[in-house]
Amino acid sequence: MDAIELLERHHRELEQQFSSLKKASSVSPEQFSTAADLLATHITIEEQHFYPAVRARRTEDILLESLEEHLSLKRVLADLLALETTDEKFGPKLHVLAEQLEHHHKEEEENLFPKVKKLLDDAGREELGQEMQGRMNELRRSEPRKLVLDQTDAAAPLP
Ligand SMILES: [Fe+2]
Numbered sequence: 789m790d791a792i793e794l795l796e797r798h799h800r801e802l803e804q805q806f807s808s809l810k811k812a813s814s815v816s817p818e819q820f821s822t823a824a825d826l827l828a829t830h831i832t833i834e835e836q837h838f839y840p841a842v843r844a845r846r847t848e849d850i851l852l853e854s855l856e857e858h859l860s861l862k863r864v865l866a867d868l869l870a871l872e873t874t875d876e877k878f879g880p881k882l883h884v885l886a887e888q889l890e891h892h893h894k895e896e897e898e899n900l901f902p903k904v905k906k907l908l909d910d911a912g913r914e915e916l917g918q919e920m921q922g923r924m925n926e927l928r929r930s931e932p933r934k935l936v937l938d939q940t941d942a943a944a945p946l947p
Pocket residue numbers: 831834854858892896
C-alpha cells in the first residue's frame with residue numbers, strides 16, 4: 789500500500805478511537821491500551837521508516853517540528869499510561885491528547901505529505917508502505933505503547 793495512504797488511514801482510525809474514548813462515560817484499561825498501541829505504532833513507523841525515507845532539504849523543517857509534536861504526544865500518552873482510567877485527571881488529559889493529535893495530523897497532511905508526493909513516485913511510496921506494514925505486523929506482537937515510556941526526555945533525532 790502507498791505509504792501516505794497508509795498513514796492517512798491510520799490518522800482517521802486514531803481520531804475515531806480517541807474521540808470515542810473522549811465521549812465515553814467510562815473507559816476500560818483495555819480500550820485505552822488498544823488506542824495507545826495504535827498511536828505508539830503509528831509514531832514508531834513514522835520516526836523509524838517514513839521520516840528518514842522522506843528527509844530532504846525541503847522537508848527537514850517540517851520533520852523537525854513533527855518530531856517535537858511527537859515528543860509532546862508521547863509525554864501526554866506516558867502520563868495517561870501511568871494513571872488509572874478512573875482518575876479525575878484522565879479525562880482532561882485524554883482531551884488534550886485528542887486535540888494535539890488532530891492538530892498534528894492536519895500539519896502532516898497539509899504541509900508534509902504534498903511535499904513527499906513530489907519526492908517519491910508511486911513505486912517508491914508503495915515500497916515504503918510495504919516496509920512500514922511489515923514493521924507494524926512485528927510491533928503488533930508486542931505492546932508498542934510501552935515503547936514511549938522511555939522516549940519522553942527529548943525528541944527523536946532525524947536520522
Ligand atoms: Fe506524526
